[in-house]
Amino acid sequence: MKKELKWAIVLAVIGGLLTTVAFVMAFTTAGVRTFGFVDTPGAVDTVYPLAPPDSQPTDGTLRYQRPWFSQKIFYFHVPLAEASLLVFTLAAVFAVLFLIKRKKSYDTRSYVGMETTLVFSVGTMITGVLWTIPSWLSDWTQIVPVMMAEPRLVTYLFMLLLVVAYFVLRNSIDDEERRAVYSSVFAIVAWLSAPITFFITRINPNGQHPVVFQSGMDPSNLIPFILGQLGMLALGFAIYSLRIAEESSREALAVIKDSFEG
Amino acid sequence: MPELRDDFRRKDSLPSADAKHPAGGRRPFREQSVSSMDVLPKINSWRQFRALLRKDIVMELRTKEMITSMGLYALLVLVIYYVALSQAGDNFDVGRIAAGLLLLVIVFTSMLGLNRSLVHEQDQGQLEALLLSPVDRPIIFFAKALTNLLFLGLVELVVTPIFLLFFVARSESVQFGPAWMLVLALLVGSIGIAGVGTLLATMSVNTKGKDFVLAVLFIPVMYPLLMAIIAALSAVIAGPLGWQTGYWQMLAVAVGYDVIMLTAAFGLYEFILSV
Numbered sequence: 001m002k003k004e005l006k007w008a009i010v011l012a013v014i015g016g017l018l019t020t021v022a023f024v025m026a027f028t029t030a031g032v033r034t035f036g037f038v039d040t041p042g043a044v045d046t047v048y049p050l051a052p053p054d055s056q057p058t059d060g061t062l063r064y065q066r067p068w069f070s071q072k073i074f075y076f077h078v079p080l081a082e083a084s085l086l087v088f089t090l091a092a093v094f095a096v097l098f099l100i101k102r103k104k105s106y107d108t109r110s111y112v113g114m115e116t117t118l119v120f121s122v123g124t125m126i127t128g129v130l131w132t133i134p135s136w137l138s139d140w141t142q143i144v145p146v147m148m149a150e151p152r153l154v155t156y157l158f159m160l161l162l163v164v165a166y167f168v169l170r171n172s173i174d175d176e177e178r179r180a181v182y183s184s185v186f187a188i189v190a191w192l193s194a195p196i197t198f199f200i201t202r203i204n205p206n207g208q209h210p211v212v213f214q215s216g217m218d219p220s221n222l223i224p225f226i227l228g229q230l231g232m233l234a235l236g237f238a239i240y241s242l243r244i245a246e247e248s249s250r251e252a253l254a255v256i257k258d259s260f261e262g
Numbered sequence: 263m264p265e266l267r268d269d270f271r272r273k274d275s276l277p278s279a280d281a282k283h284p285a286g287g288r289r290p291f292r293e294q295s296v297s298s299m300d301v302l303p304k305i306n307s308w309r310q311f312r313a314l315l316r317k318d319i320v321m322e323l324r325t326k327e328m329i330t331s332m333g334l335y336a337l338l339v340l341v342i343y344y345v346a347l348s349q350a351g352d353n354f355d356v357g358r359i360a361a362g363l364l365l366l367v368i369v370f371t372s373m374l375g376l377n378r379s380l381v382h383e384q385d386q387g388q389l390e391a392l393l394l395s396p397v398d399r400p401i402i403f404f405a406k407a408l409t410n411l412l413f414l415g416l417v418e419l420v421v422t423p424i425f426l427l428f429f430v431a432r433s434e435s436v437q438f439g440p441a442w443m444l445v446l447a448l449l450v451g452s453i454g455i456a457g458v459g460t461l462l463a464t465m466s467v468n469t470k471g472k473d474f475v476l477a478v479l480f481i482p483v484m485y486p487l488l489m490a491i492i493a494a495l496s497a498v499i500a501g502p503l504g505w506q507t508g509y510w511q512m513l514a515v516a517v518g519y520d521v522i523m524l525t526a527a528f529g530l531y532e533f534i535l536s537v
Contacts, residue, residue: 099530168475175537182468182469188530189523192523192526
């Protein structure tokens, strides 16, 4: 068995286990955070505390702190986004290496890295939308104006468009060497958007998107978060190694076919 | 004098358009006497840059293809704007979105021009000839980017006043800032468009879907610059009180983008030309 395939299986098992544990912990042990308020006509039997007295409404209704159940997706959304940025960086590093060394295997690695980035960025977008609708919107039809006004979401969308453009460029070139060089150059140019989308919430604090890694977190939330991060990274590299194994077997097959056809 | 002869050979193989000496590039170098070398113009990067620039400008002056196609296209886009906004009613203030409309026509026109400027080179095999000549690759990049900037600037010079006359002049709520600030914002934007566009257009002319691929690559790469420039333009055209702070902030972002992207394009252009 190929080395990459072994790695892929080991990483997939580790990643699958860690992500499952994070999933179970997120819904059992992790504390439920609160976000916003709920008004009720009378007292309700609930474990969630009342809102501070100075923000209570005056018309007799009671205002409770709202449990933030949609926050559970945080344990997957953030690890997916991190994995996409890290694999993107890996793809860009291999693109630079290809331009320096001109070895075909580096181009394949960069290409596979971009594919993995595409998978993870689409996952990030889907989980992000799922989280946006209950947390930020009263009405889901507002989704486009709300998302396009959010710096992090817009920069991330353009990063995704750049990754898609990479594949458009790659598929419209026939010559193998030219395809490798052009896509490496474009991968480097496209990667410049990754730091922008990572730092935009720190540079421009006007958006609603929270800045992760700054606010402290309860241990019961932190443990599934870390497990989810590790698991998602392992899954990312599992997908990456699996595709590398596939590509190298495909190349080996092409060589064998050529030798038979003479 | 080996290094002198080497130097001489490089001079001789340059295109004869640059010839100040009568023989041009055609005379075999063995026949040249050493004394004629003093007459020869001194070849350096600056001269090569000027020769490349002159080549593009002369070609454009003879065919007038890029300026007419870009100018006409821009005017047509303005007409389409007029048609599109014809039913907007009296209460709709076009001045509020004027900056966006202006940037849109510039982006579309520049994509057309970038594609054309490199298709020329590709069709006639000029790019190969250019690569055979002993010119440094960065010089080719900067010459090409500067000609694209010049043509784009010319078109902007014609289109922007017409645009302002069409859409902004009648708008009441617009408080128009100083004209030089508008020009400065457009210039910073055009530098980025020409620089990055030259890199991407050189890639896209060698693909199967030339102008489509250019559009797919160009717009996402340009996004941060377009956002910054549109904010700066809006600040000038329809700016509320205190708009100048926003203008300079956004211009700084755009200049930062230009510096980073031009450095990247300048460094990567050599690889594009190598295949």
